[in-house]
Amino acid sequence: MGWFSEVPLEVTVAGTRFRLAQEAVEEQQEISNAFGDLFQAAGERPERDWPASGLLHLARLQLDEMVQILVTQLELPVERLSGAEITRRLTVMTEEVGLAEQRLLYEACCVGEGVDLWRALEGVGEVPIGHAFAVDGSITLTVGPDLPELGALGLKASVGGELEVMPTDVFARASSCTRDAAEIAVEVTERRQRNIRHAELVRKTQSRYDFKQALQASASDHFSIWFEGSEWNLVAWLIDHLENAGLLPFESEMDRARSTARLMGLWALHVELAAYSGEGAVGDWRHQASVWSDSGLSQEQLALLNAEDGFGLPEDEDELEMPTGESVAAIIEHYYRDGVKSLLDELGDASTFAYFWASRMDDIDYPVAAELVGAIVNDPAVLADDPENKVATYNWVQSGMHL
Helix, strand or coil, rough: CCCCCCCCCCCEEEEEEEHHHHHHHHHHHHHHHCCCCCCCCCCCCCCCEEHHHHHHHHHHHHHHHHHHHHHHCCCCCHHHHHHHHHHHHHHHHHHHHHCCCHHHHHHHHHHHHHHHHHHHCCHHHCCCCEEECCCCCCCEEEEEECCCCCCCCCCCCCCEECCCCHHHHHHHHHHHHHHHHHHHHHHHHHHHHHHHHHHHHHHHHHHHHHHHHHHHHHCCCCCCCCCCCCHHHHHHHHHHHHHHCCCCCCCCHHHHHHHHHHHHHHHHHHHHHHHHHCCCCCHHHHHHHHHHHHCCCCHHHHHHHHHHCCCCCCCCCCEEEEECHHHHHHHHHHHHHHHHHHHHHHHHHHHHHHHHHHHHHHCCCCCCCHHHHHHHHHHHHCCCCCCCCCCHHHHHHHHCCCC
């Protein structure tokens, strides 16, 4: 026995026989007919081969599951697309998400052919596979559904209605097509999600970079006490410090307004520390705060901060045409303690003092080297006449840097 030797005479699922509708009816008719079918040909298999048809019917049901995956997971309108178009679209999907692997391209071909097989098996359970037999009972001819040539699946086309493939092979290919469709769907979906997350990360990273660059550019115009100092480097470090402390959000306009306000607070501390060392007068930052209204804090941001934090500033557009020095000073007083706490928590009194002090020196890198911090804090000149008022300045830092 060769042809159809692998096809069982009964299809069982979990130990229970699977019956097609017409198969069950004919079985009962034979039971009720005591004489049986006198004209039934004697051969290796039933002339009307319902078990073989049952396997093709199960193959169609299996391919229904493949189609379900394509429709629900990949949103492909399978009902109106050819198998070749399914393959093309799956190939495009994999390439678009960066999955142009030979394995997936082959699976896309298999799934496309699976769609063609799915169509060819429509209604297969209604008509049985039929056999013709030789005198010795061997199968000489098998007729069944008109199946197309499916090269990727390794299934031969029917010739003149004659079946050239085994139903067991058809069912096996239907199962593998469903698995391939699931694999493509999962990998494409996961890669899409990963690409979305990556794109969002790139967007956020670029947005964060752009915001920090703009903030540094505007702030550097205001951190400008010393003619040949390192205030540009100080500003860059302070911005990074705020970011690392979670005090530099940037996603919304309110976030950017608060981040700018915190850097303005650090600017006021910088100006105040210089004043304690003899460069200007204590409290000068209040009179200079209006510079941020020209470059740094917009009118819209001031309005947002006023509405959210309740500063009680005037809201009339004419009165608030540009942020006033008093308004900016009120915002600085509200936010500067965030910067004080984060600096003292990370650096301590001595290093906080040294980091601001070092900005008056030329070409200083931040973070400041420990040796330079020690030299600034332990300056022997303070034991003489303390010409730069280091002691008073350090005492202000140690007392909490209050404005």
